[in-house]
Amino acid sequence: GGPIPLQSMMTGLLDPLSTSTERPLKWVFTINANPTEAFERACKLAVTSALAVTTLVPVCIFKGEQNYLSDWLAQRGVRIIFYSSEPSWSPSIHRAFLTGVGADDAAAGNASAGRHTSTNFRSAETMATTFLRIDIPALGFVDEYVLYADVDVLFTNDVSLAHFWPPPAMLAVGTEAADRPTRRTSRGPIFYSNAGVMLLNVEA
Numbered sequence: 001g002g003p004i005p006l007q008s009m010m011t012g013l014l015d016p017l018s019t020s021t022e023r024p025l026k027w028v029f030t031i032n033a034n035p036t037e038a039f040e041r042a043c044k045l046a047v048t049s050a051l052a053v054t055t056l057v058p059v060c061i062f063k064g065e066q067n068y069l070s071d072w073l074a075q076r077g078v079r080i081i082f083y084s085s086e087p088s089w090s091p092s093i094h095r096a097f098l099t100g101v102g103a104d105d106a107a108a109g110n111a112s113a114g115r116h117t118s119t120n121f122r123s124a125e126t127m128a129t130t131f132l133r134i135d136i137p138a139l140g141f142v143d144e145y146v147l148y149a150d151v152d153v154l155f156t157n158d159v160s161l162a163h164f165w166p167p168p169a170m171l172a173v174g175t176e177a178a179d180r181p182t183r184r185t186s187r188g189p190i191f192y193s194n195a196g197v198m199l200l201n202v203e204a
Contacts, residue, residue, distance in 0.1 A: 025160050026146045027056040028136055032129040033064025036122070040069060043151040047078060054158045056147065061139070063129045081139055083132060090128055097124040133195070141202045150196040164199045172199040 027050055031043050050056050058078040062070050070080055133148050145161055164172055175191035 023143065024055045024057050026059050026141070026143055027054075027159075028059045028061065028133070028141075028146050028148045029151050030061045030063065030129050030132040031069070031151055032125055033062065033067050033069065034125070035069070036126075039126075039151060043069075044072070046149075046151050046153050046155070047073065047076060049155040051076060052155075054155050056155070056159055059146075061132045061135070063125075063132060083135075087128070087132070087135065089131070089134075093128045093131055094124050097127050133198075136200060137202050144201065144203055146200050146202055148198045148200055153197065161199075168199060168201055170201050170204045173197065 029043070029046070031039065035043065047058055050058055058073075060070075060073055060078050060080045061083055062073075062080050063083045065084055066082065070082070074080055130150070136146065136148065145164075145167055147159060161167060173193040173195055174197055175193055
């Protein structure tokens with residue numbers, strides 16, 4: 001089972017001291033052991049705001065070995081799932097990174113020269129870390145629903161399952177722009193989704 005305390009990671013258990021019958025919603029996020037300074041600051045701000053104004057239970061999928069950042073998270077009660085090995089889909093992510101950035105720029109460490117402005121194209125490691133979200137259904141969560149959100153968020157109010165009522169059959173995501181479609185087709189306007197914030201039906 002590895003170094004993860006079983007009791008703290010059995011994510012379906014209710015707090016025995018809680019008088020509420022509703023299980024708090026878990027906020028799952030990903031980060032690696034060597035983030036950029038900006039990502040590290042964003043992560044700490046997101047966690048601090050979640051703990052200050054929400055009842056969310058933060059759960060971090062941590063790519064890499066335990067270090068100062070995972071210790072900072074653990075000291076604040078964040079539940080951590082260490083992902084020390086490379087996922088089976090890693091080669092596909094690496095190919096996508098090279099395609100998006102360009103092999104020459106990637107080899108030169110010049111990801112910013114790529115034709116994409118997404119932060120996912122800063123490095124193959126960053127891209128692989130953000131895509132760890134696709135493994136959430138395989139990580140042992142027994143909650144029916146969990147909230148996934150990237151670390152570049154700021155919580156200003158509580159978030160619960162009631163805010164997504166009725167809950168989705170599979171997942172719920174927002175659009176890139178609420179007031180205008182990404183493009184129009186003969187079938188009508190198309191709004192591209194943003195997977196940076198999702199409510200996931202883990203059982204689906």
